Amino acid sequence: MGLQKLKTKITAQDYLETEILSPVKREFVEGEVYAMAGASDNHNRLIGELFGLLLTHLRDSKCEPFFSDIKVRVTKHVYYYPDILVSCDEDPEDPYFRNLPILIIEVTSSSTERIDRSEKLLYYLQIPSLWEYVIVDQLTMNVEVHRRQPNGGWITYCNNESSDVVELASVELFIPLPDLYRRVQFQKDATRED
16 A cells, blocks of 8 residues: 655644544644545455464454454554454554564555555564564565564564465465465566666
């Protein structure tokens, strides 16, 4: 989903109050508001597959997956709408966002890939509760798992072979890569925008 910057700076409180009524989803970064664009069919296929697997896998857990319409509060001045987040917070501060995610998943598009791999990566890795940040490519069979280590550092695991199994250690789920991409229709001329 592409982001279009809106013109006026606002406070986080104003953002939260107006976002509930907004007909368009908007992300908030340090006073700037960005409108969210629509998503492709492959984007939805990947989110649907991941969300279905997580929902079934976590049905007897205190942890719960959310997709697209629940914000994550990264800091008091940064709110994003991740494609999927998993939170184990049984008493959330607000019904419209979570601030203690253990897993965040973003499915890239040509308009969001740079943000997902740079800005969001830097912000998400600062969330103390986060165990994993996963970036799923919709143009090629490729899943990156950024996993927090016991010493607080991060390691990135790349999954791009048809024999690879994506491990989501934060929720103890293993997904064969071909299963995740089962319905995705790759286009021969799909290219990334530079």
